[in-house]
Amino acid sequence: MKRGQIEAVWRETAQCQDCGIRDLVLFADLKEPDFRLIHLPIEEIDFDAGQVLYSAGDDGQALYTLRAGLIKLVQYLPDGTQRIVRLLKRGATAGLEVTLGQPYEHTAVALQRTSVCRIPRQVVDRLSRETPRLHGQLMQRWHEALHQADDWLTELSTGKAPQRLARLLIHLAEPDGTVTLLSREDLGAMLGITTEHASRTVAELKRQGAIVELSPNRCRCAIDQLQCIGAANC
Amino acid sequence: MKRGQIEAVWRETAQCQDCGIRDLVLFADLKEPDFRLIHLPIEEIDFDAGQVLYSAGDDGQALYTLRAGLIKLVQYLPDGTQRIVRLLKRGATAGLEVTLGQPYEHTAVALQRTSVCRIPRQVVDRLSRETPRLHGQLMQRWHEALHQADDWLTELSTGKAPQRLARLLIHLAEPDGTVTLLSREDLGAMLGITTEHASRTVAELKRQGAIVELSPNRCRCAIDQLQCIGAANC
DNA sequence: CGGCTTCTTGAAGATATTCAAACCCAGTGG
DNA sequence: CCACTGGGTTTGAATATCTTCAAGAAGCCG
Numbered sequence: 001m002k003r004g005q006i007e008a009v010w011r012e013t014a015q016c017q018d019c020g021i022r023d024l025v026l027f028a029d030l031k032e033p034d035f036r037l038i039h040l041p042i043e044e045i046d047f048d049a050g051q052v053l054y055s056a057g058d059d060g061q062a063l064y065t066l067r068a069g070l071i072k073l074v075q076y077l078p079d080g081t082q083r084i085v086r087l088l089k090r091g092a093t094a095g096l097e098v099t100l101g102q103p104y105e106h107t108a109v110a111l112q113r114t115s116v117c118r119i120p121r122q123v124v125d126r127l128s129r130e131t132p133r134l135h136g137q138l139m140q141r142w143h144e145a146l147h148q149a150d151d152w153l154t155e156l157s158t159g160k161a162p163q164r165l166a167r168l169l170i171h172l173a174e175p176d177g178t179v180t181l182l183s184r185e186d187l188g189a190m191l192g193i194t195t196e197h198a199s200r201t202v203a204e205l206k207r208q209g210a211i212v213e214l215s216p217n218r219c220r221c222a223i224d225q226l227q228c229i230g231a232a233n234c
Numbered sequence: 235m236k237r238g239q240i241e242a243v244w245r246e247t248a249q250c251q252d253c254g255i256r257d258l259v260l261f262a263d264l265k266e267p268d269f270r271l272i273h274l275p276i277e278e279i280d281f282d283a284g285q286v287l288y289s290a291g292d293d294g295q296a297l298y299t300l301r302a303g304l305i306k307l308v309q310y311l312p313d314g315t316q317r318i319v320r321l322l323k324r325g326a327t328a329g330l331e332v333t334l335g336q337p338y339e340h341t342a343v344a345l346q347r348t349s350v351c352r353i354p355r356q357v358v359d360r361l362s363r364e365t366p367r368l369h370g371q372l373m374q375r376w377h378e379a380l381h382q383a384d385d386w387l388t389e390l391s392t393g394k395a396p397q398r399l400a401r402l403l404i405h406l407a408e409p410d411g412t413v414t415l416l417s418r419e420d421l422g423a424m425l426g427i428t429t430e431h432a433s434r435t436v437a438e439l440k441r442q443g444a445i446v447e448l449s450p451n452r453c454r455c456a457i458d459q460l461q462c463i464g465a466a467n468c
Numbered sequence: 469c470g471g472c473t474t475c476t477t478g479a480a481g482a483t484a485t486t487c488a489a490a491c492c493c494a495g496t497g498g
Numbered sequence: 499c500c501a502c503t504g505g506g507t508t509t510g511a512a513t514a515t516c517t518t519c520a521a522g523a524a525g526c527c528g
Contacts (some may be wrong), residue, residue: 192392395484428485
């Protein structure tokens with residue numbers, strides 16, 4: 001796990017306006033004149049699976065918008081055990097806390113090949129001061145993060161392991177009904193169980209036919225069956 | 235559990251400026267002219283233990299600032315099991331999501347006799363539009379809530395029951411080293427364990443001398459001992 | 469092909485749940 | 499005044515679930 005560095009790819013700031021996923025991201029509501037307020041480069045950066053975007057406690061100078069891929073936010077307990085507190089998907093924002101002058105609260109790690117836009121803190125500060133159109137989005141982002149945190153707690157930390165895993169898989173499933181399983185260790189850190197038990201629980205769902213392995217760690221999942229396992233109805 | 239109604243006590247809006255805990259609350263940064271923008275009454279309301287401030291899904295018309303007391307935010311799973319996702323103490327804000335036009339996401343219940351200020355949504359909307367001084371505080375509030383949510387997950391949903399309980403008690407402890415224990419059911423809903431197991435775990439901490447019952451449900455707690463139980467060092 | 473990590477499996481023991489029964493205590497009404 | 503009731507709490511015993519430790523299998527990379 002080392003920092004992503006060399007593979008940084010530049011972009012002119014102007015290109016934000018033509019961003020392919022602009023309606024999804026933090027700058028969704030900005031209008032043409034707002035973009036002229038951006039006087040620092042916004043870089044597009046790629047990370048390989050396992051690379052660290054930033055570490056908890058680092059003095060944050062930038063936040064990140066996720067263009068593609070998957071990021072985990074990890075929090076450590078004093079005794080060293082770790083918990084994954086959130087997963088970020090396309091369109092999500094990482095490191096919002098830096099806009100409040102705080103250091104990063106989590107360690108952010110790419111789980112797949114991931115592409116992000118790195119937005120310097122000052123850019124957000126300035127837009128925040130000079131155009132009202134960013135505010136709504138910022139609030140929205142905070143709200144989304146909080147909502148996900150609450151759901152995460154109630155869904156992934158409540159009930160028996162198979163229920164929790166089933167609920168997680170539903171969230172992780174692609175529209176086409178497939179999932180790419182994460183490492184057993186990460187599954188454990190999300191569900192609050194040991195790596196071994198995560199492994200057993202995955203095996204159990206396979207045995208029940210709720211998920212079928214297509215290729216290594218790539219599964220087709222029976223959503224309705226997962227749903228009733230998640231609700232403890234079957 | 236029914237709504238608090240009759241005991242509502244009025245306050246003139248002007249009194250916000252003289253609020254005894256103003257430096258703690260959402261309006262901390264407002265200046266004199268800002269208060270003139272408040273054209274709807276801000277009521278001060280008291281709730282008894284067990285009363286519901288609002289319910290999940292309700293169309294929220296107001297948010298609340300907690301002047302004194304303790305509030306739990308409860309989230310329900312489809313199968314009816316409930317989890318307490320956050321506790322709000324003096325100075326905290328409940329129902330922030332209404333500023334985004336959303337219904338309440340949780341059910342808010344007073345755990346003790348509790349005093350709040352009820353701020354109509356429109357007041358915040360208007361202040362938000364017309365004075366920049368509320369923004370910082372709003373962001374700060376979102377951030378605090380999110381931070382508490384993340385900590386809650388890592389500290390209260392990770393490890394064995396005695397560790398979790400110890401960590402919770404540390405949070406709940408007053409500066410003088412005493413705690414008022416919550417009902418076993420609520421403890422369970424916070425720690426993700428059954429009511430019975432919560433009861434047993436409380437008994438265990440008593441046996442170990444980590445907490446000593448002074449009067450029913452009022453305890454003196456040995457913070458350092460709780461800390462090392464929480465860290466699984468002893 | 470090693471050598472490494474990750475995943476899987478087994479078995480013993482620890483931890484938590486379930487269901488039931490007893491208990492405590494405050495409030496009610498005879 | 500006391501018996502009765504109902505809520506929350508405690509306790510016990512059987513069972514289910516999870517962890518731990520250890521060992522084997524499978525996959526990956528130089």
